[in-house]
Amino acid sequence: MTVLDPARSGQFRTAAQHASRRVPIAQRDELASHVLDAMRGQHYESAAAVAVLDGDRLVGLVTIERLLAAQPTAPISLLMDANPPVVASSTVQEQAAWKAVHHNEPTLAVIDEGRFAGLVPATALLEVLLTEHNEDLVRLGGFLRSASPAQMTTVEPVLRRLWHRLPWLGVGLVGALLAAGIVGNFEADLAEHVLIAFFVPGVVYLADAIGTQTEALVIRGLSLGIGVRRIVGREIATGALLGLILGGVSLLLVGSIWRDWHVALAVALSLLAAASIATVIALVLPWGISKLGKDPAFGSGPLATVTQDLLTVMIYLITASALVV
Incomplete structure (x- = not known):
């Protein structure tokens, strides 16, 4: 032997x-x-x-x-x-x-x-x-590199959870105050044409929803080693098409129900622009946060949401003021 x-x-x-x-x-x-x-x-x-x-x-x-x-x-x-x-x-x-x-x-x-x-x-x-x-x-789970950080964040104590989340949510609070300021600048237009205010939540929600879908795809792709460059073209095209479809449907519905085709056109154009921009933001932020060595699951959602909301509100109110007032 x-x-x-x-x-x-x-x-x-x-x-x-x-x-x-x-x-x-x-x-x-x-x-x-x-x-x-x-x-x-x-x-x-x-x-x-x-x-x-x-x-x-x-x-x-x-x-x-x-x-x-x-x-x-x-x-x-x-x-x-x-x-x-x-x-x-x-x-x-x-x-x-x-x-x-x-x-x-x-x-x-x-x-x-x-x-x-x-x-x-x-x-x-x-x-x-x-x-x-x-x-x-x-x-x-859509995490990067190792499941250990994901497991740790699942069982970590309350104070640690607050430390991971509060900074990003603090950015969201600042964004909410900025959004209130933007809306305040259009107070006269909104008072004259109240119908414009009816569609602020809907336009903001749809832009956020499109951005959230893109974020999920990007974070999942990063966890599987798929770079943003491989999906950026198709995702931007998808976002623009979603905005075009939703904008077209909203144009017909708002115009038919409320009989104000100027507001309907403002909603449609805002959805087209906001959907396209939300897709770009949702592509860039997770990629940038991962490049900084941070988990995009914590930061990309709140940061992308506040950025998209500010831009969406601004786009919609500027468009509506130009077309309606």
Whole structure:
């Protein structure tokens, strides 16, 4: 019986990265007692199974439990699993780990062009499964890089939660005051044409809704490694088309119901402009916040909302004043 020196492949995220050659090795004609005697005093990275070789070719695996329970004179060839889970060195680590689990084996043999390359220890298999599970949660949750910050923010104490959220909401409060100031500047126009005020909430809401949809797509894309450049053109075009469709529908509805086609046109044009601008803002802010190393899930929503609201209110009131007054 022999022990092979450690050797690790430089491949990233493959079975070879986790394979260890410092494991018990036996020949198929050795006896169980000889294998156990040879294992004593040796330091292995994993001793959950003995690799049975014929030259440099793997012919089977024997679990340590079966080896300890065997008769001393039992040959290894009768104890081994002649069809153990085997993967190529280039196999993706997640596929390799699941193959070991499905075969109910404590380890996994790695083969490099037919030659034995090592065994993946049980601890490495568990680490791979946990890592891949963590990454899946990241993708589902729309977080960047790691789920650890997301998990921490979920269970963090109240004061910490306030620290993460209040600064962004403080920006929103300032924006609300600015929006009130903008509306105040059009007080005379609103007093003369009250109908204009009826549609401020609707125009603001639709612009926010379009921006929120874009933000969700951008944050999800960032978590999956999809850059903003890959979606910016299609998303801006989508925002403009949404504004065009919503504007056209509002033009017909407002004009037909309230019989004021000037206000209807102001609402329609404002929706077209606000939807296009909201899409751009929703694209830029999450990208910028992530570039600063911050989680866009906290900041992009409040910051984008207040920016969109200010611009939307300004666009609508200026348009309405120009067309109606």
